[in-house]
Amino acid sequence: MSNPYIEKAEEAILHTYNRYQIVFDHGEGVYLYDVDGKEYLDFGAGIAVQSLGYHNKAYTQALKDQIDKLTHISNLYYSVPMMEAAEKVVKASGMSKVFFTNSGTEAIEGALKAAKKYAYERDGHVDHEIIAMNHSFHGRSLGALSVTGNEHYQAPFKPLLPGVRFADFNDLESVKAQITEKTCAVILETVQGEGGIYPASEEFLKGVKALCEERDMLLILDEIQCGMGRTGYMFAWQEYGVMPDIMTCAKAIGCGVPVGAFVLGEKAAKGSLKPGDHGTTYGGNPFVCAAVSKVFDLYEEEQILENVRTVGFYLTGKLDALVEKYDFLKERRGKGLIQGLEVVGRPVGEIVNHALENGLVLMTAGSNVLRFVPPLVITKEDVDCMTERLEKSF
Numbered sequence: 001m002s003n004p005y006i007e008k009a010e011e012a013i014l015h016t017y018n019r020y021q022i023v024f025d026h027g028e029g030v031y032l033y034d035v036d037g038k039e040y041l042d043f044g045a046g047i048a049v050q051s052l053g054y055h056n057k058a059y060t061q062a063l064k065d066q067i068d069k070l071t072h073i074s075n076l077y078y079s080v081p082m083m084e085a086a087e088k089v090v091k092a093s094g095m096s097k098v099f100f101t102n103s104g105t106e107a108i109e110g111a112l113k114a115a116k117k118y119a120y121e122r123d124g125h126v127d128h129e130i131i132a133m134n135h136s137f138h139g140r141s142l143g144a145l146s147v148t149g150n151e152h153y154q155a156p157f158k159p160l161l162p163g164v165r166f167a168d169f170n171d172l173e174s175v176k177a178q179i180t181e182k183t184c185a186v187i188l189e190t191v192q193g194e195g196g197i198y199p200a201s202e203e204f205l206k207g208v209k210a211l212c213e214e215r216d217m218l219l220i221l222d223e224i225q226c227g228m229g230r231t232g233y234m235f236a237w238q239e240y241g242v243m244p245d246i247m248t249c250a251k252a253i254g255c256g257v258p259v260g261a262f263v264l265g266e267k268a269a270k271g272s273l274k275p276g277d278h279g280t281t282y283g284g285n286p287f288v289c290a291a292v293s294k295v296f297d298l299y300e301e302e303q304i305l306e307n308v309r310t311v312g313f314y315l316t317g318k319l320d321a322l323v324e325k326y327d328f329l330k331e332r333r334g335k336g337l338i339q340g341l342e343v344v345g346r347p348v349g350e351i352v353n354h355a356l357e358n359g360l361v362l363m364t365a366g367s368n369v370l371r372f373v374p375p376l377v378i379t380k381e382d383v384d385c386m387t388e389r390l391e392k393s394f
Ligand SMILES: *Cc1c(COP(=O)(O)O)cnc(C)c1O
Pocket: 103, 104, 105, 106, 108, 137, 138, 139, 140, 189, 193, 194, 222, 223, 224, 225, 226, 250, 251
């Protein structure tokens, strides 16, 4: 295909992605439009980022207002947007303190450093270990990659962080088997995203929490993809009643501006990072924090959690019906508006390509899962439209 835009892009941009042959131009609500004006219903939300949909007027106005005032000052000073954003994160989570980052992977780096520092403050040792999960995804920087249970992503970049041991997700015994005197933390996604949409079982999450409490290890829950309302709870762990010691956020927390956070419970906040232990130039600047702050307000005003519960239930029913109807759909997994359909005997990439032709943006997860992570403002009618376009793509 010779699209002049795409040729130009491939000339200058490092080829680390095999991109779909589409050049997007603008978005409105839950629809995206390419440079030729073709419309797409978006069930990817820029990888679970655009929770409020595209061109939310109140959101964009808040950003414009902040640009006119101040975008950046560094972390040597205070700003009102940062205090407001921090207050809202703390209130929504019931946790103690927040550190803003520029991305998800940086939130993971901060969480790992906080866990190591907590253990160091406690016993002065420098050889602590971390337990992570097979098939997890925590990001691409070297620390986050070290706890990402995917050999293909890791192999060319070894040696990685030492002292990381892997256990099986939803298998408490396998976690127990990896614990040593040196273990300082367990890190996992409350709902595994990239790995194929696997929610933690209640028994597993509660079991890991109990182990952590027993042995003074910190529980790090990665809520970068499943948090910010996607499961019908502001943070997915709230449904389980299992508060982590450290939580990581990114993706939807800024709804389109690059921002993440790691959030510490009281124990980790008191006993880990001190002045000089961690920093960032851009992290939590007034511009991105104005976005975070507005996102929390709009979640309340637009009753996002209620919508996720209602429409998530509806989507679940629709996807279950598809599993009944088509032999190549093995099962549905997920919660609220983070759902996956496992496909057998057909390449998922082909289905996604057909979907794009039919005006539906879908993503994959793992090697054989269709992933549904739409904007959280979708309606039942949007779900009907998605189902119709998806069936056409089968
Ligand atoms: C996307 C993602 C990350 C990495 O976030 P980036 O902003 O891409 O660095 C980490 N953990 C999970 C669960 C994710 O989905």
